Amino acid sequence: MSNLPNPFISPSGKKPNCMEMLQLILDGQATADQSEYFKTHMDHCMPCFKSYQLDMSIKELLRTKCCGGDAPSELVNKIKSQIAQNI
Amino acid sequence: MEIEDAPNQHYSDLEKGEIFNNEFLPHIHSMYNFGYRLTLDRDDAKDLVQDTYFKAFRFIESFQRGTNAKAWLFRILKNSFINDYRKKVKEPNKVDYQEVETYYNSEDVDRQITQDLRVDALKDMIGDEISNALNALDVDFRTVIILCDLEGFKYEEMAKILDIPIGTVRSRLHRARQLLKEKLSEYAKSMGYKNT
16 A cells, blocks of 8 residues: 555645545545545545545535525416526 | 636527526525535525525526536526625624635544544434534535535535535535534534534
8 A cells, every 4th residue: 555656645645635635535536546546545534434434424415405496487477488588 | 707617509489488497496406405504594595595596587597407407507506695695794704714625634633533432322313413513614614515415416516506626515514524523423422413
């Protein structure tokens, strides 16, 4: 593990902390190399493993519980008709 | 025009209608949810969404077809919220971003929050708790969570929507998640979950 090059290191040479790595993974913005590295890292870093589980659960909870609800149909119709009049 | 820097396009009325119906309107439910989560009021959300769509139509020629319509619309809504709604309702919230940067470098704080809140406690939260916890955050923190976790925008898109650097997006998001976890941890305690 320590022999693997760390793909999270920035071009300036700054080594990221666990939380910065975790954030990229959580938000699906890590590269394939970074994802692979982090997977191995989690095997050795229990705090990261726990944080990952918790953060993913919260993200999923937010997505399923806070996204609901369509825009009211009268709002949609009002916008549509106003625009139709202006075309 | 403050919305987009791209040079103006030229569209016929037919093309304008097509863009509006095919690229703008499909996002209306996400836009309404965004408006509601910002204002926490359904009537205000309706006004904000309506205003945003009218502005989007008025400035449709500064939208480049095939680019990210959702991000463009979210940016207009966010600007309307800041420039019109927030001024009308109250003074803008002030967040000490210096503190955010400091926090970002403190892993100990993260570890403590994570220890206090466990996945099994989250499983018993039926929906109101997470929604209330989100709504209780300062609007600037709430916004980054909405954009990232609810709407799935990438950091780069969020930076454009919010007019802030990517580094600030990431540090604000990090701090927002810490605050959200603190609130969820309070709910978990009130539900009888003990700290590990």
